[in-house]
Amino acid sequence: MRQNYKFHFTDGKVTGRIFHLTSYFKRLTSSIIRLTSKNLRLTSNITLLTSYSLLLTFLLSSCASPQKAVPGEKELIVVGFSQVGSESDWRNANTVSMEEAFSTENGYRLILDDAQQKQERQITAIRNFINQGVDYIVLAPITMEGWDTVLTEAKTAGIPVIIVDRMIDTDDPDLFTCWVGSDTHREGSTAAEWMEKNLTGPLNIVHLQGNIGSSPQVGRTEGLDEGLERNADWNLVFRASGDFVQAKGQELMEEVLRKGIDFNVIYAENDNMAYGAIDALKAHDIVPGKDVTIISFDAAHDALKLVLAGELNLDVECNPLHGPRVRALIEQLHSGKTPEKFTYVDEVYFDASNLTEHIISSRGY
């Protein structure tokens, strides 16, 4: 098109043949035509320039953000996941599950942020996800309180938020789209009911708590507290937080032993703190599972082996394999459906009466 214009209007013969007028008019006409011709050339040059810059912009943008799909390629769904940290085996299994579920092969780009056990870092991570314009935000909240401001920002930006694993406490349920995780209060009640059925009092209980204010800590502590209320011969002899961390569980148990506290039950709010407590007991020639009843939560492979070995008496399941569950929720949202607001994972418990090698090897964590 551009070349045709050029040819037509710069051809003097065409101009001469059309206009047989006085020389004045001829000059006037040819000036007009020259002007028109210049304009058209200018226009065509602008068109050329625009095309070049469009091409350049396209090339530059495809270099700067390789994650963007090229025409014909399926666009990746971008998910920003704010993870609590790596405090336990449970947490690490959870991270792997999320990474596997949100792989590139599955059509996702996962931006994983490890908050290293700090709520401020989770809040910063969420703000970064908002600035990056991710498609979905997934949050495993370290504690229950303190999310309203940042989740309002996500809502204003129109980004759906899926809460996973732990629960948040908010007056506005519209601040998140949906939640999936465990009923940790139920887990605590399961443990307390098991103690009522299987142990004879008096019970002197050492209670190792998870990080204070997290929903698994709150739920599992409530379950025990209700058991304490129901049973006059249960005594709480020590209670402190080991933040779900093995080394801290061990330190707390050493403190109990150093102080000479009399106890016959350890209620550890996760497997890693139970491992730490068991190490401390063994170092003092106390036989775990026999001299002391040990109760734990999570039911990871290593802990279940301890149940089979008789060193751990009860392990209440808490399933960390949330990746496929969160992905299923996002798939529903992506196809315009409204998922259930709350999805609770079914969980069981393991003790010497129901556990086998086969069960351990068939489990995914």
Ligand code: GYE
């Ligand atoms: O029990 C513990 C982890 O939030 C349910 O966090 C999870 C808990 C789990 O560190 O091991």
